[in-house]
Amino acid sequence: MKLLVVGASYRTAPVAALEQLAVPPADLTRTLDRLVAQPYVAEAVLVSTCNRVEVYAAVSGFHGGLGDICAVLAEQAGVPPAALAAHLYVHYDVAAVDHVFRVATGLDSMVVGEAQILGQLRDAYHSASGADSAGRLLHELMQQALRVGKRAHAETNIDRAGQSVVTAALDLAAGLLDGGLTGRPAMVVGAGAMGSLSVATLSRLGAGPLTVTNRGAARAVRLAESYGAAAVPMAELVDALTTVDVVVAATAATEPVLTRDVVTRALARRDAARGPLVLLDLAVPRDVEEGVAALPGVEVIDIDRMAAILADGPAAADAAEVARIVAGEVEAFLSWLRGADVAPTVAALRGRADDVVTAELRRLAQRRPEFTDDQRAEVARTVHRVVQRLLHQPTVRVRQLAAEPGGDQYAALLRELFDLEVPQTSPVDTVPDVVEAEIAVPADTTPLTGGAR
Numbered sequence: 382m383k384l385l386v387v388g389a390s391y392r393t394a395p396v397a398a399l400e401q402l403a404v405p406p407a408d409l410t411r412t413l414d415r416l417v418a419q420p421y422v423a424e425a426v427l428v429s430t431c432n433r434v435e436v437y438a439a440v441s442g443f444h445g446g447l448g449d450i451c452a453v454l455a456e457q458a459g460v461p462p463a464a465l466a467a468h469l470y471v472h473y474d475v476a477a478v479d480h481v482f483r484v485a486t487g488l489d490s491m492v493v494g495e496a497q498i499l500g501q502l503r504d505a506y507h508s509a510s511g512a513d514s515a516g517r518l519l520h521e522l523m524q525q526a527l528r529v530g531k532r533a534h535a536e537t538n539i540d541r542a543g544q545s546v547v548t549a550a551l552d553l554a555a556g557l558l559d560g561g562l563t564g565r566p567a568m569v570v571g572a573g574a575m576g577s578l579s580v581a582t583l584s585r586l587g588a589g590p591l592t593v594t595n596r597g598a599a600r601a602v603r604l605a606e607s608y609g610a611a612a613v614p615m616a617e618l619v620d621a622l623t624t625v626d627v628v629v630a631a632t633a634a635t636e637p638v639l640t641r642d643v644v645t646r647a648l649a650r651r652d653a654a655r656g657p658l659v660l661l662d663l664a665v666p667r668d669v670e671e672g673v674a675a676l677p678g679v680e681v682i683d684i685d686r687m688a689a690i691l692a693d694g695p696a697a698a699d700a701a702e703v704a705r706i707v708a709g710e711v712e713a714f715l716s717w718l719r720g721a722d723v724a725p726t727v728a729a730l731r732g733r734a735d736d737v738v739t740a741e742l743r744r745l746a747q748r749r750p751e752f753t754d755d756q757r758a759e760v761a762r763t764v765h766r767v768v769q770r771l772l773h774q775p776t777v778r779v780r781q782l783a784a785e786p787g788g789d790q791y792a793a794l795l796r797e798l799f800d801l802e803v804p805q806t807s808p809v810d811t812v813p814d815v816v817e818a819e820i821a822v823p824a825d826t827t828p829l830t831g832g833a834r
Contacts, residue, residue, distance in 0.1 A: 382423055382424075382439040382440065382441060382518055383439070383440055383441075383442075383443065383446075383473065383474050384437070384438070384439060384440075384473070384474060384477040384478060384518065384522065385436075385437075385438045385439075385440045385443065385446045385447065385450070385471070385472070385473055385477055386435060386436070386437055386438075386470075386471065386472040386473075386476075386477040386480050386481065387435070387436050387438070387447065387450045387451065387454070387469060387470075387471050388428075388433060388434055388435030388436060388469065388470060389402055389433070389434055389435075389465075389468045389469050389470070390432055390433035390434075390435070390470075390489070391432040391433065391491050391684055391685075391687075391688040392470075392489075392688075393468050393469070393470055394468035395685055396665060396667060396683055396684045396685045398468045399432070399433075399434060399665045399684070400665055400666040400667060401457075401458040401459065401460065402429075402434040402454060402457060402458050402465075402468075403429050403434055403665045403666055404427060404429040404434065404457060405633060405635055406633060408457075409427060409429070409508050409512075410508070410511070410512045412427060412453065412457060413425055413426075413427055413508070413509060413512040413514040414512065414514070415453045415456070416436065416438065416449070416450065416453050416514065417514045419446075419449030419450070419452070419453065420445060420449065421440050421441050421442050421445030421446040421448075421449050422438050422439075422440055422446055422449050422450065423438075423439045423440065423441060423516060423518075424438060424439035424509075424514060424515055424516040424518055424519045425437070425438045425439075425509065425514045425515070425519070426438075426505055426506060426508075426509040426514070426515055426519050426523060427505060427508070427509070428484075428501065428502060428505040429505075429665075430498070430501050430665070431546065431575070431631075431663050431664060431665045431684060432490075432491055432546070432665070432684050432688075433484075434454075435484075436450050436453075436454070437477070437481060437519060437522065437523075438450060438519075439516060439518040439519055443473055447471060448462075451465055451469070454469075475711070475715060478522070478711050478714050478715065478718075479707065479708075479711050481522060481526050482525075482526055482529050482530075482707045482710055482711055482714075483704075483707055484498060484502070484526075485498065485499060485502055485526040485527060485529055485530035485533075486529060486530050486533035486534075486539070486703050486706070486707060487530070487533070487534075487539060487540065487703075488700060488703055488704065488707065490546075491546060491549070491684075491687060491688055492545060492546055492548075492549045493539065493700055494534075494539035494540040494700070494703075495540065495545045495546060495549075496530075496534055496540050496545070497545045497546065497547075497574075497578070498530070499527065499530045499531070499534075500574065502523065502526060502527060502530070503527060505523075506523040506524075506527070509523075518718075521714075521717070522714070525710070525714055529706070529707065529710045532706060532710075533703045533706055533707075536702075536706065537702045537703050537706070539700060539702075539703050545578065545582075546575075546663060546687070547575065547578050547579050547582050547629070547663065548582055549687060550629070550661045550663060550682055550687060551579075551582060551583070551586060551627075551629075551661070553661075553682050553686075553687065554627055554659045554661055554680075554682060555586075557657060557659050557680050558626060558627070558656055558657070558659065559656060562583070562586045562587065562588045562627065563586070563587040563588065564587065564588070564589065565588050565589075565625075565626045565627055566588075566589065566590050566591075566592070566624055566625045566626055566627075567583050567588040567589070567591055567592070567625055567626065567627040567628070567629070568591070568592040568593070568594065568621055568622070568625045568627070568628045568629070569583070569591070569592070569593050569594075569604075569628075569629045569631070570594055570595070570618075570628060570629070570630040570631070570632060570638055570639070570668060571595055571629075571630065571631040571632035571633070571664070571668070572593060572595035572597065572600040572601045572603075572604045573631065573632070573633060575631035575663055575664075576593070576595070576604065576629070576631045576632070577604055579629040579631055579663075580593060580604055580605075580607075580608050580610060581608065583627075583629070584608045584609075584610075588627065590610070590611065591605075591608060591609075591610035591611070592605075592610060592611050592612075592613055592621055592624075592625060593605040593610050593611070593612050593613075594612070594613050594614065594615050594617075594618060594621060595612075595615065595632070596615055596632070596634070598612070598614055598615075601613075615638075618638075618639075618643060619643055619646050619647050619650075620647075622639075622643070622644065622647030622651070622658070623647050623650045623651045625658075626655060626656065626657075626658065626659065627659045627661070628658070628659070628660045628661065629661045629663065630660065630661065630662050630663065630664055630668035630669055631663040631664050631668070632664055632668050633664070634664070634666070634668060635666055636666070637666075637667055637668055637669060637670035637671075638668045638669075639660060639662075639668055639669045639670065639673060640670045640673070641670050641672040641673050641676070644658075644660075644669075644670075644673050644676060644679060645676060648676065648677075648678055648679070651678075653678055657678055657679060657680045658678060658679050658680070659679075659680045659682065660673065660679060660680065660681045660682070661682050661683075662681060662682070662683040662684070663683075663684070665684065667683065669681055669683065719783045723779060723780055723783035723791070723792040723795075724780075725803045726779075726792040726795050726796055726801060726803050727776045727779065727780065727795075729796070729801040729802065729803050730772065730776065730795060730799055730801060731772060731776070733799060733801060734768050734772060737768075738761075738764050738765060738768055741764070742757070742760070742761055742764065745757075745760065779791050779792065779795055
């Protein structure tokens with residue numbers, strides 16, 4: 382089995398494309414089941430956040446696995462598989478491990494070093510474990526990725542600014558308001574992980590009074606009480622919008638919550654002298670309807686706008702050190718992987734030795750029927766000890782050699798020398814010396830953003 386990553390992120394896809402690819406929590410198990418039901422996909426973990434949708438998979442072949450994953454993603458997006466090509470990136474084998482570790486450490490994040498991705502990866506891993514779609518390879522990959530992410534934050538200052546997508550978005554919002562956020566009434570729409578972080582960050586920055594609304598009223602009340610905020614029913618959203626200057630929208634809704642009609646009615650009753658109504662849309666799919674940005678008196682900051690602004694920002698000073706940590710951890714993981722790959726060959730060799738010993742002891746028993754049970758047992762123990770001692774050093778050494786670059790040749794040589802049969806779990810197609818790939822887009826394909834959801 383080989384590792385394959387197929388995904389789209391703020392780097393390669395606009396929000397409209399990520400909206401179509403996004404997998405709601407209610408669909409997560411079904412999508413994981415669909416992935417591992419494909420012929421070439423043995424294991425799968427699915428990460429779906431506000432700025433990335435990625436599949437981490439253990440596949441029996443590159444081309445087959447890529448086709449299977451693209452088919453499932455296309456079904457989710459409601460478009461032909463070829464229409465995904467312009468927005469997807471593909472990482473295979475070594476590059477796949479490197480990518481996952483870069484994601485875990487925040488090097489691939491819109492806000493370099495943000496720690497929120499660790500929680501998102503942990504949630505994705507737990508979901509895959511619950512759906513029984515993560516096997517030995519992805520269990521090891523995800524556990525190591527989480528450890529590497531923690532190590533990067535513990536050993537460097539990559540997150541010293543304490544930034545996340547939420548804090549970065551609020552920094553942009555502060556620049557649009559005279560005097561910043563201090564003392565500005567604000568509202569958070571959504572009471573999930575992103576909503577909770579938004580309320581906490583607004584409180585820390587001195588914004589207030591704070592209001593929380595959510596489709597599940599009880600959850601909004603609990604979150605509001607934790608920060609001395611007020612909870613309002615979603616039915617009173619228009620009224621609440623007339624009293625605030627900043628709104629953070631971060632729900633898991635599949636349709637916009639802040640529609641053009643809702644915002645227009647709120648603006649008609651809001652004092653324009655207060656300045657613009659700043660809407661931060663941190664949800665995928667979008668919480669703010671596309672036409673809202675064109676309304677006078679409104680500023681919308683969404684993932685697309687953040688990506689464009691933050692792209693030219695300075696990289697974290699410790700990014701190079703984190704990259705060094707990632708490089709070392711990738712090599713350590715590959716060493717484990719190569720050692721794991723040789724394990725079936727070593728097991729087959731020991732199994733062959735056991736078969737030979739068993740056959741010879743049976744033959745001895747037939748030729749020397751006068752041996753007592755004790756004598757047969759002693760002979761058996763002696764022969765087994767001799768065989769185990771003969772095999773010990775070669776098997777230890779082949780494991781060591783297999784952990785080095787190019788070590789797979791030693792396992793292959795061992796299989797050839799002893800004529801060992803190590804069964805494959807499924808057919809394998811290969812991609813010669815490929816660790817990353819791009820998908821070609823036929824000229825007549827429909828763009829991703831044009832398909833039905």
